[in-house]
Amino acid sequence: MRGIIKYRWPLIIASFLLTTVLALQLKNISIDPDLKNYFPETMESMVATNRIEEKFGNQDIVMIIFKTENIINANSLKRIKNIDRGIGRINGIRKTNSLFSSNHIYGKDGIMYVEPAIKRIPRTLEETDELKETLAGNELVMNIVVADDFRSSAIIASLAENADEDSVFMAVHSLLEEYPGKEDVFYGGLPYLRQEMNKDIKRDALILVPAALLLMTIFLFFVFREPRGVIMPFLVVIMSTTIALSLIPLIGWQFYFITLLVPIMLIAIANDYGIHIMAKYQEINAGDNNHTMKEIALIIAKKLWRPIVLTGITTIAGIMALLAHTMIPARQMALIAGIGIVFALVYSIVLLPAILSLLKPSKPLPALQKRSVLQRNNFLNRLAFFITSKYRRIPVVALILTIAIGTGIAFLKVDSNEENFFLDKHPVKQGSKLINSKYGGSENLSILFEGDMLDPAMLGSIESYEKELLKVEEIDLVMSFPDVIKEISKALYDPGDPLFNAIPPMRNAVAQFMELYSMNGNTEDLDQLVDFGYEHSHMLIRINSVHNKVVNNIIVRIKEITKDDPHVTAVGGYGFVRSQLASKVVQGQFYSLSIAMLIVFIILSVIFKSLKAGMISIIPLGISIIILFGLMGITGVNLDVATALLSSIMIGVGVDYTIHFLWRYREERQQHRPKKEAVITTLTTTGRGIIFNAFSVIVGFIILIISSFTPIRFFGILVVVSIFSCLAGALVVLPALVLKYKFKFLEPVTTKLKSQRDDDLLEAI
Numbered sequence: 001m002r003g004i005i006k007y008r009w010p011l012i013i014a015s016f017l018l019t020t021v022l023a024l025q026l027k028n029i030s031i032d033p034d035l036k037n038y039f040p041e042t043m044e045s046m047v048a049t050n051r052i053e054e055k056f057g058n059q060d061i062v063m064i065i066f067k068t069e070n071i072i073n074a075n076s077l078k079r080i081k082n083i084d085r086g087i088g089r090i091n092g093i094r095k096t097n098s099l100f101s102s103n104h105i106y107g108k109d110g111i112m113y114v115e116p117a118i119k120r121i122p123r124t125l126e127e128t129d130e131l132k133e134t135l136a137g138n139e140l141v142m143n144i145v146v147a148d149d150f151r152s153s154a155i156i157a158s159l160a161e162n163a164d165e166d167s168v169f170m171a172v173h174s175l176l177e178e179y180p181g182k183e184d185v186f187y188g189g190l191p192y193l194r195q196e197m198n199k200d201i202k203r204d205a206l207i208l209v210p211a212a213l214l215l216m217t218i219f220l221f222f223v224f225r226e227p228r229g230v231i232m233p234f235l236v237v238i239m240s241t242t243i244a245l246s247l248i249p250l251i252g253w254q255f256y257f258i259t260l261l262v263p264i265m266l267i268a269i270a271n272d273y274g275i276h277i278m279a280k281y282q283e284i285n286a287g288d289n290n291h292t293m294k295e296i297a298l299i300i301a302k303k304l305w306r307p308i309v310l311t312g313i314t315t316i317a318g319i320m321a322l323l324a325h326t327m328i329p330a331r332q333m334a335l336i337a338g339i340g341i342v343f344a345l346v347y348s349i350v351l352l353p354a355i356l357s358l359l360k361p362s363k364p365l366p367a368l369q370k371r372s373v374l375q376r377n378n379f380l381n382r383l384a385f386f387i388t389s390k391y392r393r394i395p396v397v398a399l400i401l402t403i404a405i406g407t408g409i410a411f412l413k414v415d416s417n418e419e420n421f422f423l424d425k426h427p428v429k430q431g432s433k434l435i436n437s438k439y440g441g442s443e444n445l446s447i448l449f450e451g452d453m454l455d456p457a458m459l460g461s462i463e464s465y466e467k468e469l470l471k472v473e474e475i476d477l478v479m480s481f482p483d484v485i486k487e488i489s490k491a492l493y494d495p496g497d498p499l500f501n502a503i504p505p506m507r508n509a510v511a512q513f514m515e516l517y518s519m520n521g522n523t524e525d526l527d528q529l530v531d532f533g534y535e536h537s538h539m540l541i542r543i544n545s546v547h548n549k550v551v552n553n554i555i556v557r558i559k560e561i562t563k564d565d566p567h568v569t570a571v572g573g574y575g576f577v578r579s580q581l582a583s584k585v586v587q588g589q590f591y592s593l594s595i596a597m598l599i600v601f602i603i604l605s606v607i608f609k610s611l612k613a614g615m616i617s618i619i620p621l622g623i624s625i626i627i628l629f630g631l632m633g634i635t636g637v638n639l640d641v642a643t644a645l646l647s648s649i650m651i652g653v654g655v656d657y658t659i660h661f662l663w664r665y666r667e668e669r670q671q672h673r674p675k676k677e678a679v680i681t682t683l684t685t686t687g688r689g690i691i692f693n694a695f696s697v698i699v700g701f702i703i704l705i706i707s708s709f710t711p712i713r714f715f716g717i718l719v720v721v722s723i724f725s726c727l728a729g730a731l732v733v734l735p736a737l738v739l740k741y742k743f744k745f746l747e748p749v750t751t752k753l754k755s756q757r758d759d760d761l762l763e764a765i
Contacts, residue, residue, distance in 0.1 A: 066154075196422070274348050
């Protein structure tokens with residue numbers, strides 16, 4: 001420890017130099033808003049979806065929806081036509097589907113015709129009504145590119161592989177400006193979601209981090225009431241956060257949606273160690289001492305390095321448990337945040353004492369002048385005396401409260417849909433509501449069939465699956481190759497004929513249907529439903545609900561009805577991917593939580609050389625976890641890619657309070673102080689640092705409630721709940737337990753001297 005004072009200048013210079021050099025990497029950070037990249041491509045849903053895309057191209061689509069009182073009017077249709085043509089010419093767009101690029105298949109005098117859904121824009125009311133009647137009977141457009149109430153119409157643009165989405169959307173926005181109109185415009189599709197997430201991630205990074213730093217500055221000044229109490233912990237926060245974030249581009253990683261939590265986490269957590277340093281400095285400075293600043297810095301380093309390192313290790317261990325998570329960004333976040341906390345530890349126990357030794361003593365705070373532990377003149381004194389008088393009841397009340405709130409776990413739901421990441425008033429949610437109500441739904445599933453697609457038996461089988469799936473309430477739209485065959489049959493046969501709206505019984509008849517179609521239309525229009533050689537077919541299923549339970553039930557149903565069909569070679573789609581992401585979130589939550597609890601148990605058992613120490617230390621954490629998940633279930637907060645990380649972070653942070661309490665309490669007991677006096681002394685001294693620590697975490701995370709994303713907002717609120725419950729566990733339940741039960745690892749090592757007189761006095765108080 002003396003080396004810190006001896007080599008203080010080299011240590012200070014080296015610390016600032018390292019931070020400055022690494023800070024240069026921050027400009028290279030890039031954002032990845034795609035939720036697909038959160039998990040390995042070896043997942044069943046990812047493998048199946050990739051296989052489908054190999055056959056039928058990239059399934060990323062952008063929906064641009066125009067809404068007005070009557071979309072079938074000349075001005076609106078002209079605008080849609082011009083924009084549709086313009087989008088089709090954009091580099092990166094593979095094809096479009098709209099009222100002007102869809103077909104109308106019909107028959108006249110025994111001849112089949114394949115024409116555009118809209119041949120010409122109507123000019124009169126009679127022509128408008130006639131067009132509406134024609135569109136209403138066209139199953140290739142109704143509720144696909146036009147709503148059944150004719151109040152909206154969509155352009156569906158399919159993106160090419162590796163399309164530059166930024167350039168595509170810039171071009172789309174330019175077209176909308178070039179062809180203005182009175183229609184309201186909404187968007188949908190995964191590329192649009194990624195664009196909005198990218199934009200909101202940047203917005204949050206620019207607002208949340210500075211706001212958190214400002215809030216933390218105000219908090220530190222309120223706590224310490226002197227500039228050094230603000231600047232020194234703040235310095236540790238800035239330096240450790242800078243180093244952690246610089247690792248993202250340095251390693252070659254990207255900034256994900258949940259990476260937003262890293263700087264906020266470090267602002268909240270890295271602050272804690274500096275707070276304990278400054279709290280101890282003010283405690284020594286307020287006492288009767290003749291020490292120089294060098295001596296005070298040395299005393300602080302010697303007194304606090306062990307508990308600070310131990311709390312740092314447990315915090316890192318809790319966060320590092322996320323390395324067992326199935327989410328790739330969660331694992332990356334664990335490593336980045338863990339390294340940031342390591343630097344916060346080193347800077348706190350090395351850099352801060354080195355800087356402190358160079359300063360002049362500050363004026364002692366009057367509130368910290370030495371007082372008797374028997375005084376009840378502040379909150380901590382009152383809390384201490386309350387606990388020592390009610391310690392027998394406290395564990396019972398805590399148990400009842402935990403069980404009552406814990407019943408909410410039964411109502412906890414899992415969610416992985418990116419649409420729910422946005423607020424209800426966000427354009428993403430508005431577009432999603434319109435798509436779910438009028439265009440079959442924004443959630444997609446796909447089934448890949450392999451075989452002879454001109455075989456009536458094959459087509460009949462696919463048709464039977466479609467009919468079965470349309471019985472599901474949440475499925476409004478299913479598109480498949482047999483639908484096209486049936487549309488052709490309606491053009492060739494009259495109503496009442498057995499072959500009208502039906503699949504021909506002979507393969508040659510089906511082949512002839514497709515030959516007639518190719519003579520009148522373009523078979524490339526069907527490339528999303530069947531391949532060129534008629535060897536593979538693609539069924540598209542749209543779901544009008546984004547709830548994972550609904551999607552899971554539909555996937556189960558699909559697998560049930562197709563399980564014995566050798567021609568069904570893949571069930572995929574982004575709905576399946578999201579559904580499997582949700583199960584991975586739960587799996588990752590279970591793994592990381594279990595590992596975090598086990599690591600904390602082992603570390604605490606080793607620190608205090610007792611298994612009972614590990615057991616008693618996880619009691620406050622266990623209470624907090626049950627309360628956390630119980631409240632989430634009661635209040636309807638979903639377990640998602642952000643909130644699923646909370647428990648491991650909470651364990652890593654919350655265990656600090658337990659360690660600081662037990663460490664100081666054991667020190668008091670080693671001096672043969674009676675239990676109650678040891679509890680009171682611990683709460684009225686170390687308790688101050690623990691409370692400052694907890695509130696600094698709360699202040700750091702509370703800023704998340706202004707995030708653009710609902711999971712991040714809920715994360716911020718739940719951190720407050722979690723930290724309060726951890727704090728109550730460490731400062732209320734834990735003291736009651738050590739008073740009520742005898743723990744050998746907390747008893748004096750030598751002869752256990754007890755002062756019955758002091759115990760009696762404190763009992764009377």
